[in-house]
Amino acid sequence: MADHDDTPYIVIERRSGGFGSLVLGAMLGAAAGLLLAPRSGRDTRDELRAGALRIRDRAEDAVRGVTESVQDTIGGVRGEVEDRVDAARDAFEAGRRAARETRREMETRVQEVRAGVRGGINAARHSPETEPGRPRAADSSSVVPPAAGSESEFDA
Numbered sequence: 001m002a003d004h005d006d007t008p009y010i011v012i013e014r015r016s017g018g019f020g021s022l023v024l025g026a027m028l029g030a031a032a033g034l035l036l037a038p039r040s041g042r043d044t045r046d047e048l049r050a051g052a053l054r055i056r057d058r059a060e061d062a063v064r065g066v067t068e069s070v071q072d073t074i075g076g077v078r079g080e081v082e083d084r085v086d087a088a089r090d091a092f093e094a095g096r097r098a099a100r101e102t103r104r105e106m107e108t109r110v111q112e113v114r115a116g117v118r119g120g121i122n123a124a125r126h127s128p129e130t131e132p133g134r135p136r137a138a139d140s141s142s143v144v145p146p147a148a149g150s151e152s153e154f155d156a
Contacts, residue, residue, distance in 0.1 A: 026055070 030048060 030051075033044075033048075
């Protein structure tokens with residue numbers, strides 16, 4: 001078999017064309033136009049000036065278009081962010097109002113329960129059954145256990 005290490009090879013590097021390639025091509029084209037132009041020097045300079053102005057105008061238009069596009073995008077994003085911030089503020093305020101309302105309701109209920117408990121305590125204190133010296137209705141001394149083997153009304 002033949003040795004393939006001595007075989008020449010070509011390396012191709014690919015680069016994407018960019019603005020630098022555009023400028024280089026424009027300069028080479030202008031130089032070729034100057035060398036091959038059948039016009040006078042003044043006409044050639046006027047033509048080059050007009051071409052440069054056209055290129056500048058196109059570049060300015062492109063920059064203006066990109067600037068407007070970016071500003072429109074920023075404006076849209078700004079509007080969306082402001083809308084979301086407003087929605088978050090509204091939700092926060094709604095939560096705050098609901099918390100205040102719930103707190104008021106809970107405080108009202110606590111006051112009602114306290115009043116009920118106080119009323120119950122006062123009623124128990126001033127009840128005739130709890131007066132000193134009077135036997136209680138459910139006093140353990142008055143309860144008689146049922147006899148063994150007898151049925152009570154609670155066993156049935």
